[in-house]
Amino acid sequence: MRNDKILREKFIKYYSPIFEEELIKQILEIGNFDKIKAGELLVDIGDDLTHIPLIFEGAVKVIRQAKEGGELALYYLKPGDTCAISFINCIETKKSVFEALIESDLEAVFVPVDKIDEWLVKYKSWRRYIIDSYHFRLMGMLESIDDLAFKGLHERLIKYLVEKANRSNKKTIQITHQEIANDLNTSRVVITRIMKQLQDEGKIISTRNKIKVLRLD
DNA sequence: ACATTAAGTGATT
DNA sequence: AATCACTTAATGT
Numbered sequence: 001m002r003n004d005k006i007l008r009e010k011f012i013k014y015y016s017p018i019f020e021e022e023l024i025k026q027i028l029e030i031g032n033f034d035k036i037k038a039g040e041l042l043v044d045i046g047d048d049l050t051h052i053p054l055i056f057e058g059a060v061k062v063i064r065q066a067k068e069g070g071e072l073a074l075y076y077l078k079p080g081d082t083c084a085i086s087f088i089n090c091i092e093t094k095k096s097v098f099e100a101l102i103e104s105d106l107e108a109v110f111v112p113v114d115k116i117d118e119w120l121v122k123y124k125s126w127r128r129y130i131i132d133s134y135h136f137r138l139m140g141m142l143e144s145i146d147d148l149a150f151k152g153l154h155e156r157l158i159k160y161l162v163e164k165a166n167r168s169n170k171k172t173i174q175i176t177h178q179e180i181a182n183d184l185n186t187s188r189v190v191i192t193r194i195m196k197q198l199q200d201e202g203k204i205i206s207t208r209n210k211i212k213v214l215r216l217d
Numbered sequence: 218a219c220a221t222t223a224a225g226t227g228a229t230t
Numbered sequence: 231a232a233t234c235a236c237t238t239a240a241t242g243t
Contacts, residue, residue, distance in 0.1 A: 152231090153231070176223060176224085186231075189231095190231060190233095192225060196224095208223055208224070209240095
């Protein structure tokens with residue numbers, strides 16, 4: 001539509017080692033290249049999914065929402081990822097059962113549904129990519145279930161902070177206790193208390209809207 | 218200066 | 231580990 005040149009170059013750089021040339025050409029021709037700002041809602045529950053994103057910058061948080069208020073961060077999409085869950089949604093023309101929020105400024109190419117299906121037959125690298133994506137998403141969710149079932153909040157919080165810091169490659173993350181509580185499906189007070197404990201142990205420095213992760217990874 | 222939002226805390230379940 | 235009820239601190243207008 002407009003000046004996508006930089007995005008296209010970035011896409012090529014990231015995906016040409018994975019996809020065969022012909023497929024790259026196809027995506028360049030058909031895909032919608034887009035940038036989306038952090039904080040925006042990419043997919044809401046009930047949305048029709050017409051495209052899947054191939055990400056090459058930023059991160060997306062996929063959230064499960066309970067009917068009555070509760071929510072839980074399930075997994076995160078990073079550069080190189082796509083969400084094959086949305087792919088099956090597309091094929092079945094069902095509505096999304098998850099919410100997807102842009103965690104950090106996103107750059108991705110959006111591929112329409114019908115092409116996904118077509119390429120599965122046509123390109124080996126695409127098949128590999130989609131199948132792997134399924135696998136990774138499943139493992140991501142399994143990990144979330146394990147954490148929820150077998151780990152205490154203390155441990156879950158540490159992991160949350162470390163992973164969040166790693167995703168952005170920064171030691172200092174910008175977030176409130178309330179937001180963390182939402183992602184972990186607990187209350188703010190509990191997060192505040194554990195946070196204080198971690199601070200006393202010298203593992204983090206917590207100030208308003210900011211947490212500096214010191215020695216955890 | 219005042220209002221709003223984030224974080225800290227004791228007591229109770 | 232959750233909830234309540236309140237306090238204190240930081241920030242925006």
